[in-house]
Amino acid sequence: MAPESTYNRRERPAKPALTREGIVAAAVAVMRAEGVERVTMRRLARELDTGAASLYVYVKDTEELHAAVLDELLAEVELDGAGDWRERLWAVLGSYRSVLFAHPSLARVALVTRLSGPRFLALVEAVLALLDEGGMAPGQAAWAVDVLLLTATAAAVEHGSRRERPGAAREHEVMAESLAGVSSRTHPHIAALGTDLVSGPGPVRARWAFDALLNGALATPRPDPGETR
């Protein structure tokens, strides 16, 4: 319990040091193995051979810990690519989405927490650079990056939540059924579109949304700040 002598420390070399870095590293390991929902104070404390209370010296709360784990993961986002600026931007956002798809429970964290870690900043910088290359006005780009990342994140949350749970496969069916079962008298537009509302492979829809958003952002000037509304 009191490692006064050096040999005592050598006895458990696998145990990470109780530092913020050590805690985050353990958290990443648990997350990769079992998902973020297992990244809890108590579980991490067990992992680090200590009590949950000890972690509060290094980490504000569970949410802050999750945000740190997420930023660590964003290191995997591929920021460099080849081709047209639009294709490269699509690739960057696709890579971001892939990372979140691979860890669906983290996508939730991305939406709820305001990210500000180094990897996230690198991602924002990369997106801004590509929008600049594409000739988007700076003011529009500043606001567009938000919407682009938001939709990518939200798409990952949806997709991820759907895939994660066991009963999720047929939850989509329930949705499709409730759309099909709708009366053309009360819901004429839904009835007219039918399953087209949920049709199409995810990637194709995502690409259309990306193009639509980008086209709109390029063509829509920001409101005059002088206007009261």
Next chain:
Amino acid sequence: MAPESTYNRRERPAKPALTREGIVAAAVAVMRAEGVERVTMRRLARELDTGAASLYVYVKDTEELHAAVLDELLAEVELDGAGDWRERLWAVLGSYRSVLFAHPSLARVALVTRLSGPRFLALVEAVLALLDEGGMAPGQAAWAVDVLLLTATAAAVEHGSRRERPGAAREHEVMAESLAGVSSRTHPHIAALGTDLVSGPGPVRARWAFDALLNGALATPRPDPGETR
């Protein structure tokens, strides 16, 4: 559900019946008073003078219960308005956002769960009707409604989470600081835009995003389904 004698019902008028409706009603009440995070099986069971296990006869799990509560809340969304189709659509989405803003924790539910309740269908129908009125091609409208609701929901999640927690006010500062503290050598575009990245009142940004999305959706045809990719 089978009230054989009237006096029996009179004896405990405050206690809702143990039916799906009763459970959902109690859930809505708890949610309004204390937020969805308090809408738990155990808490509801206490409210209904029974054990948590009993609820599983009527409700699949906690998530399904939350979805039911959310649909109940969507009754408050104002679907009819005056003016231009675009202004009316903006009003409908604004009303949807307001409802979620008022109950931030429910916005999270809206993103994670695939909604299919009657109020949600009414909302989708209303949006489709307005897009139709605005002359958007049906195929584009079918996909645009998804993106429009998604961004509104995601915005509510962000805003809501920010306002909800105590330390949230200065979380925005942390973000602003980390943007301001960025080196113009490593992150030139972020540095150039500075606080403009997080600038502007929420509603103005939301309106710009709405217009950009709508303009883009109107101008971006869906990919030819004949194409392999």
Next chain:
DNA sequence: ACCTGAACACCGTTCAAGT
């Protein structure tokens, strides 16, 4: 300053047993 055990106040879900 850092670490700890114990405590407080909770969770979701399952299941054998009752009615």
Next chain:
DNA sequence: ACCTGAACACCGTTCAAGT
């Protein structure tokens, strides 16, 4: 068929007490 208590396997966070 419906309802129940008890059990299993967990949570986040605080705090007095130790080193």
